[in-house]
Amino acid sequence: MLPMGLSMLWEQVEAEPALRERFGFEGFEAVAEWVPGVLAEVWGIEATGCRRMVISGPNAILWVDSDRGPLVVKWSVVPELFAVLEASARLLRVLDERGVPVAAPLRALDGRERAVVDGPIGALSVGVLPEVTGDWLDIENDEAVFAAGACLAQLHVALTGYEDDRLPTSNPRDATDLPPGLPPLDAAKQLVHNDFRAANLLTQGAKVVGVLDFDDLGWGHRVEDLARAGVYLGTLFTGWKATPSAVRRTLRAGYESVLPLSPAESQWYDVLTEWHAVRSGLR
Known part of the structure; x- marks a missing residue:
């Protein structure tokens, strides 16, 4: 559970100076006073309290109570x-409509999924989403891991054919030094998540109730995303650890219950899994 008040997500720096230098707020209290006015003016939402704020690089996440229920403001x-x-906000709405467990953004009064507002020292791009309650994926829960694999396949199906020229057309995490000789893939490249792991998956028991953080969304093959997910699945924020091979097999089984891999994809999967494990040190 993330702490109440102001904190950093992963950086080993003091939160209050980061808040002031990056966003221009003098403290958590100043944010808590500023947010209700923005939510009222742009979204028509009455905020009743700001419980928590986390800073991640040039981004911030706030947990806010309101007349629309618990919200996450990013x-x-x-x-x-x-x-x-x-x-990306528009994509979340489409994924929600296609049955993927994501938090669809609340529309602003003018219909936008995301709004640019004036902050203390510059413009902020702000999105408002309903808070999804759940626990981070526990890789020791086989049923939840199987469900996560099926959810990744469901996400890939929902992303197939989706295009928006504002979204990335390349993959910042491309495996550019793969061994030669891999067979061609029948499946075309498409948008993939690129960061499908425990810290971005909320569960209730054996059910995935929230896929989070589409900031690394990029263009690639589905099997690349699956292999990467298998290697990084057990990582939580600063808690990085190897994913046991049995867990990887369960994740893949869940995935293939929805989207079976072709023989060529299976060969790619084996090579990519080893490649990512060596590259990351998570073996």
């Missing part, structure tokens, strides 16, 4: 990413 201060973030 913002970024990187103008070059504003169009991508808007497109």
Whole structure:
């Protein structure tokens, strides 16, 4: 559980100076006073309290109580990413409509899924989502891991054919030094999650109730995403550890209960899994 009040997600720096230098707020209390006005003016939401704020690089996540229930407010201060973030918010709504367990953003009063507002020292791209309650994926729960594999396949099906020229058309995590001689794949490249792991998966028992953090969304083959997920599945924020091979097999079995791998994809999977495990040190 993340702490109440203000904290850093993963960086080993003091939170209050980071809040001031990156966003221009003098403290958590200043944020708690500023947020209700923005939510009221742009979304027509009455905020009744701000419980928690986490800083991650140039981004922030806030947990807010409101007349619409518990909310998560996310913002970024990187103008070059504003169009991508808007497109990602639109994608979340589409995925929700296609049955993927994601938090669909609440629309602003003018219909936007995300809004650019004035912050203390510059523009902020802000999104508002309903809070999804659950536990981080426990890789020792075989049923939950199987469900996570099926959920990843469901996500890939929902992403098939989806295009938006504001979203990435390349994969920042491409495996560029793979061994030669891998067979061609029948499946075309498509949008994939790129960060499907315990820290981005909320569960209730054996059910996945929330897939989080589409910030690394990119273009690639589905089997690349599956192999990467198998290697990194057990990682939680700063708690990085190897994923046992039995857990990887369960994740793959869940995936193939929805989308069976072709012989060529199976060969790619074996090579990519080893490649990522060596590259990351998570063996």
